[in-house]
Amino acid sequence: MTDTATAARPKIVIIGAGFGGLAAAREFAGKPVDVTLIDKRNYHLFQPLLYQVATADLSPADIAWPIRSIFRDAANIRVVLGKVTGIDEASQSVETSEGPVPYDHLIIANGAGNAYFGHDDWPVHAPGLKTVVDATTVRRNILLAFERAETAADEAERHRQLTFVIIGGGPTGVEMAGAIAELARVALARDFRQIDPRAANVVLVEGGPRILPALSDDLSAYARQALEKLGVEVHTGTMVENIDAEGVTVGGARIPAATVIWGAGVGVHGTAEWLDTKPERGGRIAVGADLTLPDHPEIRVIGDAAAVAWPQGPGENATVPGIAPAAKQEGKYVAKAILATISGKPSKPFKYRHAGNLATIGRHSAVVDLDRFKLTGWPAWWFWGLAHIYFLIGVRAASLVLLQWFWTYLTRRKGARLITGVTTEAHPVRESETKR
Amino acid sequence: MTDTATAARPKIVIIGAGFGGLAAAREFAGKPVDVTLIDKRNYHLFQPLLYQVATADLSPADIAWPIRSIFRDAANIRVVLGKVTGIDEASQSVETSEGPVPYDHLIIANGAGNAYFGHDDWPVHAPGLKTVVDATTVRRNILLAFERAETAADEAERHRQLTFVIIGGGPTGVEMAGAIAELARVALARDFRQIDPRAANVVLVEGGPRILPALSDDLSAYARQALEKLGVEVHTGTMVENIDAEGVTVGGARIPAATVIWGAGVGVHGTAEWLDTKPERGGRIAVGADLTLPDHPEIRVIGDAAAVAWPQGPGENATVPGIAPAAKQEGKYVAKAILATISGKPSKPFKYRHAGNLATIGRHSAVVDLDRFKLTGWPAWWFWGLAHIYFLIGVRAASLVLLQWFWTYLTRRKGARLITGVTTEAHPVRESETKR
Numbered sequence: 001m002t003d004t005a006t007a008a009r010p011k012i013v014i015i016g017a018g019f020g021g022l023a024a025a026r027e028f029a030g031k032p033v034d035v036t037l038i039d040k041r042n043y044h045l046f047q048p049l050l051y052q053v054a055t056a057d058l059s060p061a062d063i064a065w066p067i068r069s070i071f072r073d074a075a076n077i078r079v080v081l082g083k084v085t086g087i088d089e090a091s092q093s094v095e096t097s098e099g100p101v102p103y104d105h106l107i108i109a110n111g112a113g114n115a116y117f118g119h120d121d122w123p124v125h126a127p128g129l130k131t132v133v134d135a136t137t138v139r140r141n142i143l144l145a146f147e148r149a150e151t152a153a154d155e156a157e158r159h160r161q162l163t164f165v166i167i168g169g170g171p172t173g174v175e176m177a178g179a180i181a182e183l184a185r186v187a188l189a190r191d192f193r194q195i196d197p198r199a200a201n202v203v204l205v206e207g208g209p210r211i212l213p214a215l216s217d218d219l220s221a222y223a224r225q226a227l228e229k230l231g232v233e234v235h236t237g238t239m240v241e242n243i244d245a246e247g248v249t250v251g252g253a254r255i256p257a258a259t260v261i262w263g264a265g266v267g268v269h270g271t272a273e274w275l276d277t278k279p280e281r282g283g284r285i286a287v288g289a290d291l292t293l294p295d296h297p298e299i300r301v302i303g304d305a306a307a308v309a310w311p312q313g314p315g316e317n318a319t320v321p322g323i324a325p326a327a328k329q330e331g332k333y334v335a336k337a338i339l340a341t342i343s344g345k346p347s348k349p350f351k352y353r354h355a356g357n358l359a360t361i362g363r364h365s366a367v368v369d370l371d372r373f374k375l376t377g378w379p380a381w382w383f384w385g386l387a388h389i390y391f392l393i394g395v396r397a398a399s400l401v402l403l404q405w406f407w408t409y410l411t412r413r414k415g416a417r418l419i420t421g422v423t424t425e426a427h428p429v430r431e432s433e434t435k436r
Numbered sequence: 437m438t439d440t441a442t443a444a445r446p447k448i449v450i451i452g453a454g455f456g457g458l459a460a461a462r463e464f465a466g467k468p469v470d471v472t473l474i475d476k477r478n479y480h481l482f483q484p485l486l487y488q489v490a491t492a493d494l495s496p497a498d499i500a501w502p503i504r505s506i507f508r509d510a511a512n513i514r515v516v517l518g519k520v521t522g523i524d525e526a527s528q529s530v531e532t533s534e535g536p537v538p539y540d541h542l543i544i545a546n547g548a549g550n551a552y553f554g555h556d557d558w559p560v561h562a563p564g565l566k567t568v569v570d571a572t573t574v575r576r577n578i579l580l581a582f583e584r585a586e587t588a589a590d591e592a593e594r595h596r597q598l599t600f601v602i603i604g605g606g607p608t609g610v611e612m613a614g615a616i617a618e619l620a621r622v623a624l625a626r627d628f629r630q631i632d633p634r635a636a637n638v639v640l641v642e643g644g645p646r647i648l649p650a651l652s653d654d655l656s657a658y659a660r661q662a663l664e665k666l667g668v669e670v671h672t673g674t675m676v677e678n679i680d681a682e683g684v685t686v687g688g689a690r691i692p693a694a695t696v697i698w699g700a701g702v703g704v705h706g707t708a709e710w711l712d713t714k715p716e717r718g719g720r721i722a723v724g725a726d727l728t729l730p731d732h733p734e735i736r737v738i739g740d741a742a743a744v745a746w747p748q749g750p751g752e753n754a755t756v757p758g759i760a761p762a763a764k765q766e767g768k769y770v771a772k773a774i775l776a777t778i779s780g781k782p783s784k785p786f787k788y789r790h791a792g793n794l795a796t797i798g799r800h801s802a803v804v805d806l807d808r809f810k811l812t813g814w815p816a817w818w819f820w821g822l823a824h825i826y827f828l829i830g831v832r833a834a835s836l837v838l839l840q841w842f843w844t845y846l847t848r849r850k851g852a853r854l855i856t857g858v859t860t861e862a863h864p865v866r867e868s869e870t871k872r
Contacts, residue, residue, distance in 0.1 A: 043853070059497045059498070060495070147517045151518070191504035191505060193514045419479070
């Protein structure tokens with residue numbers, strides 16, 4: 001490229017540095033385009049392992065990497081730490097807290113957050129697991145519950161503190177339930193004097209007829225049995241009716257519980273408002289077979305933010321699932337499609353290749369449901385572990401994360417069992433109290 | 437011990453699980469006493485490495501360990517997560533948020549926090565480095581300053597964002613100044629497009645005539661030169677007069693600076709009020725040669741909370757310095773003294789053995805001032821590193837921390853460069869915003 005050509009290089013703007021946005025940006029590295037990657041956080045988060053931060057196996061920095069570091073050698077990729085406030089489709093500009101960012105091609109990959117189906121009072125009692133702060137909040141809640149059980153005044157309160165309810169039987173809920181059960185039964189077993197952490201009650205509540213609905217019937221049944229073997233109480237076909245500071249009401253029954261974790265729903269926040277359009281279910285934006293917006297071939301939506309038809313998928317009107325491999329495929333596809341468009345070449349429609357589904361159940365078991373084979377038990381756990389290490393290497397050399405895992409695995413201790421931050425109510429544990 | 441003897445076992449209460457409290461508790465493990473260890477946090481913090489959390493080299497969990505884990509095999513040691521609100525000396529009981537805890541012997545080891553000499557408005561602008569939240573706050577401030585410089589509207593604001601002022605030329609201030617200079621010049625050097633992080637201004641302000649006053653003149657001068665070689669501007673004999681949101685006023689001159697870090701003073705909070713006594717300078721409690729309170733042989737004060745005479749120390753009325761080795765010696769001494777008292781045996785007065793002083797200056801240099809020898813440059817750095825790894829092993833097998841260090845050292849990248857938590861003002865980076 002000559003210097004004079006630089007001014008005329010197409011401007012690509014990517015909103016969001018999750019799996020989709022990152023995959024797209026990677027394709028553009030070193031290409032004759034100017035890319036601006038906008039995210040409200042300074043790091044890419046490896047969300048599939050976030051539950052291990054919540055259960056004190058990993059530290060946030062083990063699964064999050066500064067976006068600037070990832071692209072430090074890509075001179076044509078600029079990173080903006082800022083919040084998107086709107087999109088001006090007429091003038092082709094993204095409005096952000098750091099000023100307007102003009103685009104020739106826009107990729108919207110802002111992902112999904114937790115969704116509580118209109119219950120605005122539930123998030124404070126039942127945090128979800130989408131962000132680092134979510135995970136450290138859940139970690140604090142879980143660890144404080146054991147502490148409060150240790151000093152509880154009566155048996156009812158002790159039982160309430162030792163009851164953990166997880167709402168939602170998808171992979172997040174299953175993995176959290178298994179990990180909390182193991183935390184109580186192994187890592188904390190001998191740490192208290194007044195309580196036996198092994199007496200903890202872990203309850204998993206799923207509204208549908210079975211947990212892990214994306215997996216086959218037999219794997220779903222296996223997962224349920226494996227959880228029950230760990231001591232988890234599994235309720236299916238049970239809807240959550242209320243969540244408050246004292247516990248939950250599910251299927252007409254009251255469960256006093258100090259810790260409630262939300263894994264029942266995600267939703268896309270903001271995208272429809274930016275585009276001034278009516279979203280699909282969960283706030284997702286409907287896109288065409290080339291992942292562009294109707295009437296806006298210069299705007300593409302990918303990842304959790306998009307509703308992409310999946311003709312080969314299960315059931316009628318199936319859409320591509322909100323998982324990392326799908327977002328990565330879409331990110332790569334749209335980047336290639338934009339580069340083709342710039343070169344005046346056509347692109348084929350996007351075709352999703354579904355690799356399969358998997359979920360861990362504690363430290364020794366998992367279920368893996370691939371096209372070609374199924375696995376359960378510890379072979380599935382190792383498959384799951386190696387698959388995640390492989391994906392992690394894509395972001396950063398994974399040796400340290402691997403070591404941290406083995407360390408925890410070998411010592412059966414939890415390396416990140418810190419209660420940090422400011423707690424709610426008048427509880428004594430306030431980090432900031434040393435500064436008066 | 438027979439079972440009937442259990443009820444009559446002496447009750448030891450230790451307030452604080454820092455270096456002093458931990459060393460004391462360790463001595464009691466397995467002995468015929470019942471120990472209650474009270475701390476407002478659930479972890480022991482290895483404070484000497486806290487500045488590496490602030491400069492994104494380490495994660496909090498790398499230098500903090502759950503107290504319960506440390507004592508899980510010591511059945512006679514009970515851990516209480518709670519806040520001390522008072523001490524009833526007449527009835528021999530510690531009042532806590534979790535209820536009263538009676539004692540036969542009390543060890544007060546609650547340490548020191550930041551002290552701002554009565555300037556109540558300074559902490560918010562110039563956080564110190566005593567807690568995990570302090571360190572992650574400083575980390576966020578430093579990293580956000582570079583982000584804001586990247587999008588700054590004018591040159592003056594860019595310069596202000598790239599100016600880092602550290603108040604206090606003790607080991608904390610020197611280590612922070614060196615680490616920030618290296619963060620800017622090495623780790624971040626190529627991560628931005630609009631700014632050159634190497635243009636950052638790091639300013640160290642010391643009120644006394646020289647930095648590292650506890651070290652010899654020549655080592656102090658060496659440290660100053662080493663810092664200046666890293667690009668740090670060192671001001672000695674300069675008092676800080678004002679700190680606000682826009683910068684600092686030092687020695688009559690105004691320095692616009694977005695990031696100010698406090699390393700100028702620590703103070704003991706609460707202890708004098710609990711004991712209803714008049715404290716020494718910095719809130720410390722004067723104790724006798726056996727570290728007991730006057731008129732209260734059953735109450736001992738150790739570590740930063742105590743003012744312990746040091747006849748061999750520098751100058752008149754010298755007191756034992758507020759460093760980890762001193763707290764550990766005192767903790768071990770009082771535990772042995774209490775066990776001797778219980779057995780009806782006498783104890784010798786406490787005698788502080790001063791091993792020396794040391795401080796790092798960035799990644800390649802340090803100063804070490806021991807009785808028997810002095811070191812500077814990289815031999816000092818390696819001495820400092822190995823000494824800390826040795827001390828860490830005392831708390832937990834240090835292999836992972838060691839690996840993390842080498843990883844950072846080899847890759848020259850920062851592994852923990854996360855901006856987390858809720859920021860001040862209306863800045864876009866709010867973790868909690870995904871939950872609406």
